[in-house]
Amino acid sequence: MKLIIAIIQPHRLEEVKEALYKQEINLMTVSEVLGHGRQKGIDEFYRGAKETGNLMKKIRLEIAVNDNFVAPTVDAIVQGARTGEVGDGKIFILNLEECVRIRTGETGSVAIG
Amino acid sequence: MQYKIDFGNTAWVLMSAALVMFMTVPGLALFYGGLVRKKNVLSVLMQCIVALSLVSLQWVIIGYSLSFGPGKGIWAPFIGSLDWAFLKGIGFSASPYFISQPEARVPHLAFIIFQAMFAAITPALIIGAFAERMKFSAYLLFILCWTTLVYDPIAHWVWSSDGWLLKKGVLDFAGGTVVHINAGVAALVTAVMIKKRSFHRITPPHNLPLTLLGGAMLWFGWFGFNAGSSLAADGLAAHAFVITQVAASAAALSWALLDRVFHRRPTILGAATGAVAGLVAITPAAGFVDIQGAMIIGGLSSLICYYMVIHVKTRLGYDDALDAFGVHGIGGIWGALATGLFAVPAVQGDYSGFFAGNHHQLWIQFVSVLATGLYSLVMTVVIFKVVDRVIGMRVTPQAEAIGLDVTEHNERAYTVIE
Numbered sequence A: 001m002k003l004i005i006a007i008i009q010p011h012r013l014e015e016v017k018e019a020l021y022k023q024e025i026n027l028m029t030v031s032e033v034l035g036h037g038r039q040k041g042i043d044e045f046y047r048g049a050k051e052t053g054n055l056m057k058k059i060r061l062e063i064a065v066n067d068n069f070v071a072p073t074v075d076a077i078v079q080g081a082r083t084g085e086v087g088d089g090k091i092f093i094l095n096l097e098e099c100v101r102i103r104t105g106e107t108g109s110v111a112i113g
Numbered sequence B: 001m002q003y004k005i006d007f008g009n010t011a012w013v014l015m016s017a018a019l020v021m022f023m024t025v026p027g028l029a030l031f032y033g034g035l036v037r038k039k040n041v042l043s044v045l046m047q048c049i050v051a052l053s054l055v056s057l058q059w060v061i062i063g064y065s066l067s068f069g070p071g072k073g074i075w076a077p078f079i080g081s082l083d084w085a086f087l088k089g090i091g092f093s094a095s096p097y098f099i100s101q102p103e104a105r106v107p108h109l110a111f112i113i114f115q116a117m118f119a120a121i122t123p124a125l126i127i128g129a130f131a132e133r134m135k136f137s138a139y140l141l142f143i144l145c146w147t148t149l150v151y152d153p154i155a156h157w158v159w160s161s162d163g164w165l166l167k168k169g170v171l172d173f174a175g176g177t178v179v180h181i182n183a184g185v186a187a188l189v190t191a192v193m194i195k196k197r198s199f200h201r202i203t204p205p206h207n208l209p210l211t212l213l214g215g216a217m218l219w220f221g222w223f224g225f226n227a228g229s230s231l232a233a234d235g236l237a238a239h240a241f242v243i244t245q246v247a248a249s250a251a252a253l254s255w256a257l258l259d260r261v262f263h264r265r266p267t268i269l270g271a272a273t274g275a276v277a278g279l280v281a282i283t284p285a286a287g288f289v290d291i292q293g294a295m296i297i298g299g300l301s302s303l304i305c306y307y308m309v310i311h312v313k314t315r316l317g318y319d320d321a322l323d324a325f326g327v328h329g330i331g332g333i334w335g336a337l338a339t340g341l342f343a344v345p346a347v348q349g350d351y352s353g354f355f356a357g358n359h360h361q362l363w364i365q366f367v368s369v370l371a372t373g374l375y376s377l378v379m380t381v382v383i384f385k386v387v388d389r390v391i392g393m394r395v396t397p398q399a400e401a402i403g404l405d406v407t408e409h410n411e412r413a414y415t416v417i418e
Helices: A010-022 A067-081 B007-035 B041-068 B108-130 B136-159 B164-168 B176-194 B208-230 B235-263 B268-282 B291-316 B324-342 B360-390 B397-402 B404-409
Strands: A002-008 A029-035 A042-046 A049-054 A056-065 A089-095
Touching: A002 A010, A002 A067, A010 A056, A010 A067, A056 A067, A067 A089, B007 B041, B007 B108, B007 B208, B041 B108, B041 B136, B041 B404, B108 B136, B108 B176, B108 B208, B108 B324, B136 B164, B136 B176, B136 B360, B136 B404, B164 B360, B176 B268, B176 B324, B176 B360, B208 B235, B208 B268, B235 B268, B235 B291, B268 B291, B268 B324, B291 B324, B324 B360, B397 B404
Parallel strands: none
Antiparallel strands: A002 A056, A002 A089, A029 A056, A042 A049
16 A cells, blocks of 8 residues: 655646546545745745745645555656646655544555545 | 806715725725636736726826817717816816706816726726736736727717717716726627636636625625716715616526526525626616616626526637626626616606617617727727737736736735745
């Protein structure tokens, strides 16, 4: 079992979701986050006061999958999120120790899907 | 000749001018601001406040003179002269313009500032069509050209004492043709010419409470718009006030009902949109129709605009982002024609419509809709093309993706942390 965390551009979320649905990956958690990588953020001005290096809005996706779904999930995210510009984001893949479905108490691989 | 200035009338017209100012910012600004995505809300607010400021200056410099100034020779029916540029020679004199009280007038300056607010809100209405994708610099040039070359001449046609549509006998109490049809048609043109926003699917409005707040402020300000257009604190003003309330209420309820019938639940956005559609439609009619007429005009305005916004727009596929054409253009056309249908002599003795036996009035209304619509269409196409050539209308795809608040104004409406 793996936990896939992806940080993507907010305006690519719909494309990523669609690409994931095509691979029959329908389970995800989405949150709005702030951050920047090599892009270095943006400058904002409030009554002349400069705010440098402000963080950009990003979307964070969390998807827990069984091992055979890792490759299709990553492919789908890359395909949906890539624009070729700086700031397209990153994907992190972590080992997942355990998973519990709250409703039934099931654990492990069966509880993920 | 010196006319007498009436204090009560003056107080009401000055107050009405302030009410109409309130319609643009914050009324229209919040109404539109709530409807866009949260990365673009500031860009819409900025466009509204700048329209108000820019047009106000243009108005006292040349706009008022072009619109209401005395015309010269063969041009007199179509455009005013520059005799009143910088409001030269106006001083504290009484207004040459009046509606129902020729012997108890307001100061000319009160009329000028009242009309300035109308001139300011008209280009601001168009913002709804091209929201979320126009370059701010291009917007400035576009608005300035549009108010000078489109609004000012049409205001002259319909409201100036020399105007050719006024002489034809068109009934437009508070600006259905000049403001709403005019802006609505320009909205359609700009929406088509700037092309669709680049998004995957239509996202929901980012803040409907703001939209309702803005819609309610528009409604509030509309009492100045319509009842103020009597240019006196008299019976006609009170009549227009009541008629405005009736039409807006009928329209808000009927749009909510349409939502309930076709989409299972009445919606807040529907009620707010309906109220605005009803207010648009009753604008030309407020001083000419009775209570029953107002209910019919208001109720049907929602039905007609609902059909345009939900069905026709989706079928034709143009991206009128916030339905400036669907509500102001279509609602305005319906209101102008409906004035020709429902005007009754019981309100103002000299004016009656189709159902009161004056069949010709409907034809005059139709001609005014056609003339305004065609002129606005052609001129907006020309202005758009020129500004697009000189500056470029549309922001880059990257800027559109990040959002205009940050790329055009270096600000954000909402912080995420703190």
